[in-house]
Amino acid sequence: MTKRSNATEGAFLLGDLLAHPEFKTQLLTGAEQGLLRPVAGAHAMETENPSSWVPRDWIMLTTGIRLRGRADAQRALVRDLSEGGMAALGYSTGVATKNVPPAMVEEGERLGFPIFSIPFEIPLRSVVTFVQRVVLAEDPEVVRRVMATQDYLLDVAGSADLGVGQQAPESLILTRLSSLLRLGVAILDVDGTPLFAEGFVEPKDLSKLLRRVPSTAPSEVSTSTGRLLVLPIRSGERTTGWLAVSLPRAGDAKPTTMVVAQSAARLLGLVTMSRESGPQRREILGAQLLAQALQESATGEDSLEAPRGQDDLEIRARDLGISFSEPAFALVIPGDRDVAPEPWRYVVRAFNETKAPYLVLKNRTEWIVLMQGNEDQVYDFATSLGRLVGIGRPVNGVRAFRRSVADARFALVRHRSDRAKSLVARFTSLPLAHWLIGTASGGDFEEMCERVLAPLTDQQLLLEAVIAYLAAEQDILRAANSLHLHPNSLRYRLSKVEERIGAPLRRPETVLSLYAALSARGYV
Structure with a gap:
C-alpha cells in the first residue's frame, strides 16, 4: 500500500500501478519518492524526444527496440523524461533485451527517476488501458474531451456510404483528422505505399524506414521530408497498415497530437476489420492456420501423414478448401530486395487466377504457400510465376506442412549452389545424396x-x-x-x-x- 501525503490524497500514484499484481512490475530506480509520483496517463511509444509528446506526470512505456546497443541514447531518454517531468519509464523486458539496460538503470539512479520493468508476457496496451481507465474515471473533463474527439471521428465512419462514387471512410477519417491536427496525414499499406493522403508529402525512404519501427506502438522517424509520427493500424493481432502524421519542422508537437492520432489509428483498424469478410477473411484465416501449423509442428514429430482422426487444424484446412483428397505441397517464394515490388503483382494475379486450392502466409522476406494438386500441376503453376520458387515434398496433412517447407527451403539452397538455370527448385528432383541430406534432421x-x-x-x-x-x-x-x-x-x-x-x-x-x-x- 502506497503511503500518501495530503498533497497526493485521492490522486492515482505510481505506487498504485506498481501494486497491481496482474502486471508483475518491478521498480528498479527512484524507490524513495517514486512511488508517490502522481500519474496522469500512459503511452507506449518508441520515439525520439518523448517529452515532446508525453505530457507531464505521464508514464512512457517502451520495448527498447530503438535503443538496443545504444548506451548514450538510453541515458538520453532517461534524462529527457526526467527533465520533462514525466512520472516514470516502464520497460518491457524480453523484446529487445532480456533485462532493462544497465545504462538506463544507472542514469535513473543518478537522477532519482523511477524506472520499472514489465515482463514480456504482459502486453503494454494492458497497462495503458488500465491507467487510462483509472485516470479518466477521476477526471470528467478529460473524459469529455476524449469522447468529443472520438465522436467526431466515429461520426465519419458511421455515416460513410460505400456505394459507387462515394468517398471511402478512410479518406473521410483522414480529412477530419487533418483538420483536427492541422497537419498532413496519410494511410500507408504495410510496405509504406500511401493509400489515402491529406496534405501529405511522401518521403523517398519511407518503405525502408518502416522496416525498423515496431508494429505495436507509435514511433517517430526522420525522413527526407521531415519528421513523421507513425502509428500501426491493427486488425486484431495483425498490423494491416500505418497511419503517418507529418510533424512540424520547428518546435514541439502538441501532446494531444498523439492522443488524437491513436484514436484515429484504432478507428481505422476497426474499419479494416469490418471489411475483412469473404476472400479477405479466408486469406487471413489461411495465414493464421499455416502460422499455427508451422509453430505447433515444431514441438512434435514431423509426420508426412495426417494423424488418425481429424484434429482442429485438419478441420480448419478442409473448411478453407484444402481437403487433402490429393497430395499438397509447400511452396516457398523468396523475396528479392534488389527487385522492385512491382513483380509481386504478377504473383498475386497468378494466385487469383489459379483454380488449385491454396493458402498463403506472407511476410517481408518470403511467401509460404500450401497448394493442393498433383506434382505436375503445382510445378507448372510455380513455373508460371516467373520467379524463384522452392517446392517441398508432397504431404497428406497440415501437421506435415513444416517438413515440406523445410524441404522447399533446402531445395532453394541447393538450387543456388548448383547455379541451376530453372527458376523452380523441386525437392523431389534432387539427387539421392542431396535428398538424403535434406531428409535427415534433428x-x-x-x-x-x-x-x-x-x-x-x-x-x-x-x-x-x-x-x-x-x-x-x-x-x-x-x-x-x-x-x-x-x-x-x-x-x-x-x-x-x-x-x-x-x-x-x-x-x-x-x-x-x-x-x-x-x-x-x-x-x-
Missing part, C-alpha cells in the same frame, strides 16, 4: 555433422581446400585454380586433411561424410 544428424567437421573447424586453410576439392568434383587442377594454388600445394593440404580426419579421401564413405556435413551447412 539433433543426431547435427551432432554427426559436427563430429565429422570437428578436426577441420580450427584449420581454415584445410577446410577451404576440402570445400574447393568437392565443389570441383574432385578435380585437383580445377580446385587448385579456384584457390589460386599450385596443384601440389593443394595435394599437400588435402594430405593434411586426411591426417586430421584419419581417413583417406579416396574412400567413397569419406567423401560422402564430408560432403553431407558441408552441404548441410551450405558450404557446397
